[in-house]
Amino acid sequence: MSANLIYFDNAATTPIDKEVAEVIFESMQTIYGNPSSSHGAGRKAKSLVEKVRKQIAKYLNVSSSEIIFTAGGSEADNLILRNAVVNLGVKTIISSKIEHHAVLNTAKELEKEFGINLLYVNVDENGDVDLKHLEQLLSENENVLVTLMYINNELGNILPAKKISDLCKANDALFHSDTVQAIGHYELDLQETPIDFIVASAHKFHGPKGVGFAYFKKGFGVKPMLIGGEQEKGARAGTENVHSIIGMGKALEVAYNHLEEEQKYVLDLKKYFIQNLKQNFDNISFNGNSENLEKSSYITVSVRFPIEDPMFLFSLDLKGVAVSGGSACQSGSNKGSHVLNTILPKSEQKKTSVRFSFSKYNTKEEIDKVLEILKGIVK
Known part of the structure; x- marks a missing residue:
């Protein structure tokens, strides 16, 4: 990162870890075989890909045969939702209107293409799912897939995944959760919280961009979206992105080895930031549950300032502060943030909403600088 840049947009993407970059660079110099080739160089590449697959499976407490490598979370979401309809007989998808577009737009496309029933569970003013309404929808429909994200990418809200998993099981429904904001930040045991399908993207936990994975619970066959080869057990054609897969494995290893330490450190930054925002700005509000330390991701603070300033993010950018916005003006869209x-x-x-999201590379000194910059802009 630039020495002059204060990067508070880690929910969008994270700086690559130095150890990860080193592992990728080394693999690019020494691992050049095609994993599908039968010679030694190919077998070596294949072995390393399978090693990462087993590593991921161990972290999630699942079988390695249930992990499929993809180009990231969006592809994984598409693969899962499309398979649910085409391959698993799903006639109804229940989602919410605050999901990531990788899920929302895919579900809408499947509705057009196959005439499935697309329903939306109610959410309250904090973005929390109405469990009673979900139970009602489940009881009224058959052949259902529920798709709700584990951590909302804009608000940081944490889904009560175990309760929803239990509801789905009781109603013979499948459960898919976009876990892109959770993997690498929280432990997830899929035996304790039985979710049928999840996804991950390496660049959300200090890994490389363009690589991720999908988890398909054993027993669900996978028909590929990409046709042309038998890679990934026939689930995804195309030569595996070996170097990035190795990098993703290293990024997860680093994340899990320092999980509690990182959670504590970044949560302390979040507490410090919220405390100082309240002390320095009148009439601010926090979107969703982002102020609630128990019910939101430890990396995310979504704050709404009592002003309408279409140049707010641009002003922060000029001062060397990278963040994401939430209102129509900041998002570059007339429709604004759908969430x-x-x-x-x-x-x-229409008020100016900003999402600040932290990582292990941020400091309280950076927060202090940003607070001073915010004072000047808000005035």
């Missing part, structure tokens, strides 16, 4: 437009009253939607 905030769903949960906020119209009077609040």
Whole structure:
């Protein structure tokens, strides 16, 4: 990162870990075989790919045969949702209106293409799922897939995944959760919390971009979206991205080896930031549960300032601060944030919302600098 850049947009992507970059560079120099080749160089590449697959499976407490490598979370979401409809007989998809577009837009496309029933569970003013409404929808429909994200990418809200898993099981429904914001940040035991399908993207936990994985619970066959080869047990054609897969494995290893330490450190940054925001700014609000340390991701703070400033993010960028926005003006879209437009009253939607998201590389000194910059902009 640039020495002058204060990077508070880690929910969008994270800086690559130095150890990860070194492992990738070394593998690019020494691992050049095609994993599908039968000679020694190919077998060596294949062995390393399978080693990472087993490593991921161990972290999740599943079988390595249930892990499929993809180009990232969006592809994995597409692969799962499309398989649910085409291969597993799903006639109804239940989602929410605050999901990531990788899920929302895919579900809408499947509705057009196959005429499935697409339903949305209610969410409250904090973006929390209405469990009673979900139970009602489940009881009224058959051949259902529920798709709700584990941690909301804009708000940081944490899903009550175990309760939803139990509801799905009781109603013979499948459960898919986009876990992109959770993998590498939280432990997830898929035996304790039985989710049928999850996804991950390496660049969310200090790994390389363009690589991720999908988890398909054993017993669910996978028909590929990409045709042309028998790679990934026939689930995804195309030569595996060996170097990035190795990098993803290293990134997960680093994350899990320092999980508690990193959680504690970054949560302390979040507490410090929230405390100082409250002390320095009047009439600010926090979107979703991002102020709640128990019910939101430890990396995310989504704050709404009592002003309408279409140049807010641009002003921060000019000062060397990288963040994401939430209102129409900041998102570069006339429609604005679909998440905030769903949960906020119209009077609040035009106000300037900013998502700050932290990582192990951030410091309280950076927060202090950003607070001073914010004071100048908000005035």
